[in-house]
Amino acid sequence: MKYVMLLLCVNVGFAQPFDVLIKNSKIIDGSGNSWYYGDIGIKDGKINSIGLIDETDGVKIIDARGLMVVPGFIDVHTHIEGGDFRVPTADNFIFDGVTSVVTGNCGGSNEDIARYFYRLDSVKTSINISTLIGHNTVRRMVMGDAQRDPTHDEQKQMEALVEKAMGDGAAGLSTGLIYVPGTYSKTEEVIGLAKAAAKHGGVYASHIRSEGNHVLDAIEEAVNIGRQAKMPVEISHFKVTYKPNWGRSIQTLEAIENARAEGIDVNVDQYPYVASSTTLDTTLPTWAFSGGRDSLHYRLDNPAERARIKAAMLDELKGKKLKNYSYALVARYALDTSFNGKTISEINVLKGRKPKASFEVETILELVKSGRVQWYTLV
Numbered sequence: 001m002k003y004v005m006l007l008l009c010v011n012v013g014f015a016q017p018f019d020v021l022i023k024n025s026k027i028i029d030g031s032g033n034s035w036y037y038g039d040i041g042i043k044d045g046k047i048n049s050i051g052l053i054d055e056t057d058g059v060k061i062i063d064a065r066g067l068m069v070v071p072g073f074i075d076v077h078t079h080i081e082g083g084d085f086r087v088p089t090a091d092n093f094i095f096d097g098v099t100s101v102v103t104g105n106c107g108g109s110n111e112d113i114a115r116y117f118y119r120l121d122s123v124k125t126s127i128n129i130s131t132l133i134g135h136n137t138v139r140r141m142v143m144g145d146a147q148r149d150p151t152h153d154e155q156k157q158m159e160a161l162v163e164k165a166m167g168d169g170a171a172g173l174s175t176g177l178i179y180v181p182g183t184y185s186k187t188e189e190v191i192g193l194a195k196a197a198a199k200h201g202g203v204y205a206s207h208i209r210s211e212g213n214h215v216l217d218a219i220e221e222a223v224n225i226g227r228q229a230k231m232p233v234e235i236s237h238f239k240v241t242y243k244p245n246w247g248r249s250i251q252t253l254e255a256i257e258n259a260r261a262e263g264i265d266v267n268v269d270q271y272p273y274v275a276s277s278t279t280l281d282t283t284l285p286t287w288a289f290s291g292g293r294d295s296l297h298y299r300l301d302n303p304a305e306r307a308r309i310k311a312a313m314l315d316e317l318k319g320k321k322l323k324n325y326s327y328a329l330v331a332r333y334a335l336d337t338s339f340n341g342k343t344i345s346e347i348n349v350l351k352g353r354k355p356k357a358s359f360e361v362e363t364i365l366e367l368v369k370s371g372r373v374q375w376y377t378l379v
């Protein structure tokens, strides 16, 4: 009889307080503290207790010996537009430990941020999503692909669009200053838009104007925009590209440290691999796109203009100390998927052309004219 009473006590009086108990983990709490060993008790889907917790207090025990337990990661550079609605479960992020993301990077975002969030609510994504408002998006809405400064009215219209986006919940302004049409802007224009975002506590996140030969000027431009607009700066996918610039990270990091010493809140993000990814359009001079795709096609059909474009491309290749386009690998070309995974040099030969840069340029122009191509470099 006594024995039965004792069992009753265990079941009723000492119910296990945690649904899940993570034991023996290295805990990194995300607030900047050093890691420490501890146990984590979870009840009703929430962390209920952290410390030394007895094993008998958990229904399900996870032994995390040799592992770390950390808060969900925030990925500040994702370009998830399209994927957000296609795969709302976002398994790729979740399995990497990412629970919050920022999108709208590099100057390209949704036009209507309120509508974007409204739609996101309807698909119930498994991750938290924040977006920036893109400079290129706003500029194209007001000025198309015009290669000129905005008029006073156009500048005000763009600033109003940024303010509207911030009011609708955007986290800040993004720029992509190598891309059309943002590349046609001068610093003053961006400062105006940055100030509009700063009024609402926004951050300035930039794909800077050069990541190669002019990277230091480009960093200074980003820092100066933060200085003038009095807002935090985030330099996206921080790097130095092409062989002549290898080793210059000593200078670029020093530039960031100097800006921080000056009191400007500058941060950088970086991806952990050596390739980069962008559109094949960026191998052409930006003026070739002035006025939009129709204007590009006009220039490509005009022999003198086409020759000018080709000369500029070969010049740029030389500046990168590259002999051909074997560094550029096509990742996605919808019109002929057999090109996917092949370099421009390989595709050029497949098209029956001589294996020389001057012929590869023709191959690139054909691909660009037929539609946007995603590629990445292997340099």
Ligand SMILES: [Zn+2]
Pocket (backbone or CB within 6 Å): 105, 106, 176, 207, 236, 237
């Ligand atoms: Zn970018």
